Amino acid sequence: MLCALYQLQAVSPKNKKQPVKQTKQSYLLATLPDKSLYFKSDPKMDQFITNLISQMTLTEKLGQLNLPSAGDFTTGQAQSSDIGKKVEESKVGGLFNIKGVEKIAAIQRVAVEKSRLKIPLLFGMDVIHGYVTNFPIPLGLASSWDMTLIEQSARIAANEATSDGINWTFSPMVDIARDPRWGRIAEGSGEDAYLGSQIAKAMVHGYQGDDLAQNNTMMACVKHYALYGAAEAGRDYNTVDMSRVRMYNEYFPPYKAAVDAGVGTVMASFNEVDGIPATANRWLQTEVLRNQWGFGGFVVTDYTGINEMIAHGIGNLQKVSARALNAGIDMDMVGEGFLTTLQKSLDEGRVTQSEIDRAVRRVLEAKYRLGLFDNPYKYCDAERGKREIYNLANREAARNIAARSMVLMENKQQTLPLRKSGTIALIGPLANNPENMPGTWSVAARHSEAISLLKGLQETVGKEVRILSAKGCNFEYDAELESRSAMFGKNTYRDNRPKELILQEALSMARQADVIVAALGESSEMSGECSSRTRIDVPQSQRDLLVELKKTGKPVVLVLFTGRPLVLNQEKELADAILNVWFPGSEAGYAVSDVLFGKVNPSGKLPVTFPRSVGQIPIYYNYKNTGRPLSDDARDNCRFEKFRSNYLDECNTPLYPFGYGLSYTTFQYGDISLNANELRGNQTLKASVTITNTGKYDGEEVVQLYIRNVEGSNTRPVKELKGFRKIDFKAGESKTVTFDITPDDLKFYNNELQYDWESGEFEIQIGTNSRDVKVAKVNWLK
Helix, strand or coil: CHHHCEEEEEECCCCCEECCCCCCCCHHHHHCCCCHHHHCCCHHHHHHHHHHHHHCCHHHHHHHCEECECCCCCCCCCCCCHHHHHHHCCCCCEEECCCCHHHHHHHHHHHHHCCCCCCCCEEEECCCCECCCECCCHHHHHCCCCHHHHHHHHHHHHHHHHHCCCCEECCCECCCCCCCCCHHHHHCCCCCHHHHHHHHHHHHHHHHCCCCCCCCCCECEEEEECCHHHCHHHCCCCCCCCCHHHHHHHHCHHHHHHHHCCCCEEEECCCEECCEEHHHCHHHHHHHHHHHCCCCCEEECCCCCCCCHHHHCCCCHHHHHHHHHHHCCCEEECCCHHHHHHHHHHHCCCCCHHHHHHHHHHHHHHHHHCCCCCCCCCCCCHHHHHHHCCCHHHHHHHHHHHHCCCEEEEEHHHCCCCCCCCEEEEECCCCCCHHHCCCCCCCCCCHHHCCCHHHHHHHHHCCCCEEEEECCCCCCCCHHHHHCCCCCCCCCCCCCCCHHHHHHHHHHHHHCCCEEEEEEECCHHHCCCCCCCCCCECCHHHHHHHHHHHCCCCCEEEEEECCCCCECHHHHHHCCEEEECCCCCCCHHHHHHHHHCCCCCCCCCCCCCECCCHHHCCCCCCCCCCCCCCCHHHHHCCCCCCCCCCCCCCCCCCCECCCCCECCCCEEECCCEECCCEEECCCCEEEEEEEEECCCCCEEEEEEEEEEECCCCCCCCCCEEEEEEEEEECCCCEEEEEEEECHHHHCEECCCCCEECCCEEEEEEEECCCCCEEEEEEEEEC
């Protein structure tokens, strides 16, 4: 793996070399456990589970494969509820959508004291980007390109969630997404397989630690396996169809990375793969996941995933349930197809007893590894929750991580950082909206306690800066459309006064200000599950507001809230600065203030391409050339060429490329130095570049390495990310970064799905983003 080694050589502002600590291993290789830590052979466990299975009735076995939602009882009603009765009858293996030590202990007590075999339950929840303390949405976390911070966010989330009784999270979501119309792009790590793989590993290790038996670690669930992010037309739950070469090279790697990191569970996706729904796809769930990748945990469906295959058109509930079990599914979420039909399918020979027992064993093994058979109440310490959940240290970490996830996209005439003086007009529907700060999939967040941008500014610079604030407009002109994004307690605070009055109120404040901060973009539920959009612009009501703010002649800083790439052509022209803050989490307002006023120098880089128009979608950096590619000059200057692969009405290039992000300082890259121009076999190529902070601020830079296989037996992308380093620089400081590259970094799956590399010419590209790179060439022979 490329990220195995890198070296830094620091040079002081006076160019005097200073020794620095040599880092011989990357963060990931240094800290990630081998999956054998979780799935190593354990004769004691095997014997225990074998004995337990031998005592179980068929109903009790099918109960272990049943995962209902626990939304139908309140404290004190656990045993008498419908769920409680099923637990007592051994018809439930785990529950989700339940939180709180008191509730969880009550229903666990039913399982281990009232059921015949006293088998404890699993308790799961969508702990996606934090628990009560919320971090940036996953797409925002990915923008940090900082694996230490990303793992820290998962570690804190696990600590909080387990303090509240939960031992299983349905995270990380690692679906590669190249269509920003798809709302769930917010929940993943973007478009690139390499970056997504590093984040998948960091998240799994953050949740699971080195020992699942500890009471502050929780079992992770990688999802959605597989290809969910490639839904046609960006419409959620839609059909997916692609070649296996593309699957293996571009979409599978993050799932495999999670498996290699020892993820405890995998969730099947809603979509079909090769014409068969993933939930019934044996090639996917058994041949690839288990036989090729060696996965040792259990597979759970997504919400009613088995039942939904009826609508796909492959059978009734009994048929699709049998097909799911035969494919390799072990646990049925919500649908109860396993519970209600597998006995009949067993009698009719559609499934075998060994297949049922196999699934039961996998679920029981997970409970054993979590230590639930030794102590079913290990996650039910109410005092621990009082100490661990939403504490000051966690909130400080959330503030720091959020600030380092923000992407500075424009900064004309060094508008930012702002001075701590004068008057600021804070305008926009996201200026004072705490509920929308955590973003989508923040199910346990205390939304009303999140720090709004207004509150953050008032509490951090309010004594030095006069702050005026007004809404200026609603999220959307159309009240019905706006209501679709006001879900899950995320109030949009719609103002029903005439729009002209709302606007004039804001303009009056803007005219009094020295600078305008426009808090615009999406509401938090305009992205996320079932939040697909055909138009990915900033809503027209807000664009009109921005036009009017610009007319005041005051500098305009756009603080952009979004869960997806947006088309920002007009905003790019109107705003003097654009700071993309995604949805920053619990401490949003403080973190945004830290960046606006320069306490934190922005260092985020885009993990996904921002298009110029919807018509360019899908657009991503590692595309392949056609036989009639656009010339470099025409591409770079947005010029049309007849009989070439381009558009009549739009450029080929994106508005903002993958890996892009500015800083308050500037970085100059020197030419690439290679230790050899020709290599053979398993030799190591050392590619070095000296980078200088040429500005007046200290800052962090994400140094990105891309490789291009110039010629091969199969067509290859124009470049592929193969490594990156996030490095801090003092003002005026130079550092030399060296990447060690081996043939492992040149491998790909060919059209026969063989994973190997080929002799040939390779371009080594190092730069500040996928577009702006230095290039060197090397010949590498087997």
